[in-house]
Amino acid sequence: MTKKPTRTATAGAASHKPEAGEGAAPVSNRATRAAERRDAIVAAAMEEFITRGFAATRLDDIARRAGVAKGTIYLHFKDKESMFEELVRTVIVPVVAKLNALPPPTGSVRDLIETFAGNFLKEVIGTRRGDLVRLIVAEGPRFPAVADFYYREVVSRGMAGMRALIELGIARGEIHQTNLARYPQILIAPALIAVIWQSLFARHAPLDAQDMLRVHLDLIFGERRTT
Numbered sequence: 001m002t003k004k005p006t007r008t009a010t011a012g013a014a015s016h017k018p019e020a021g022e023g024a025a026p027v028s029n030r031a032t033r034a035a036e037r038r039d040a041i042v043a044a045a046m047e048e049f050i051t052r053g054f055a056a057t058r059l060d061d062i063a064r065r066a067g068v069a070k071g072t073i074y075l076h077f078k079d080k081e082s083m084f085e086e087l088v089r090t091v092i093v094p095v096v097a098k099l100n101a102l103p104p105p106t107g108s109v110r111d112l113i114e115t116f117a118g119n120f121l122k123e124v125i126g127t128r129r130g131d132l133v134r135l136i137v138a139e140g141p142r143f144p145a146v147a148d149f150y151y152r153e154v155v156s157r158g159m160a161g162m163r164a165l166i167e168l169g170i171a172r173g174e175i176h177q178t179n180l181a182r183y184p185q186i187l188i189a190p191a192l193i194a195v196i197w198q199s200l201f202a203r204h205a206p207l208d209a210q211d212m213l214r215v216h217l218d219l220i221f222g223e224r225r226t227t
Contacts, residue, residue, distance in 0.1 A: 134199045
């Protein structure tokens with residue numbers, strides 16, 4: 001007599017197909033909510049840091065502004081310093097990263113630098129990014145770890161990208177002062193001047209940062225010829 005095959009518990013479980021939205025959906029929803037809370041915390045941290053300064057900002061204030069419990073912050077960040085580092089990574093680093101992602105120039109090196117620097121000024125001057133840079137300039141000496149992190153993640157990358165463009169300009173004969181490659185800070189000086197000027201003196205003497213950039217590049221590359 002032939003026995004009928006029996007369905008084991010494993011087979012039965014394997015044959016069950018979850019309905020749409022079953023199983024994965026709650027996990028996905030939790031991940032979405034966690035990401036939203038993290039974004040809210042980062043946004044609140046930026047406002048608190050800019051308003052109060054790095055030293056005076058408290059996690060309680062950040063939690064209150066973000067609308068979360070203080071304990072929720074520790075699910076995402078170990079302390080205030082790591083939260084500030086995340087701000088730099090998400091707000092400033094992507095802007096600088098565009099420099100190192102530039103394609104090989106098909107036109108002049110000056111055009112490439114002018115385009116990048118012009119966009120950089122638009123994205124920084126008069127924005128929260130600029131406020132964050134000013135905060136680092138103001139409080140960096142008191143918090144060396146913060147300044148060190150900003151140097152590694154932002155300044156060193158920016159200088160490396162600018163040095164590469166300067167060397168290309170020298171090789172092409174567009175830049176005649178070869179020592180400029182030793183001091184890429186000179187090339188990016190207008191951006192820092194504009195950030196500081198905006199916070200301190202703009203109400204007394206508004207600064208046209210884009211025009212200052214063009215004059216600065218004229219000093220390095222020579223004035224553009226007009227026809």
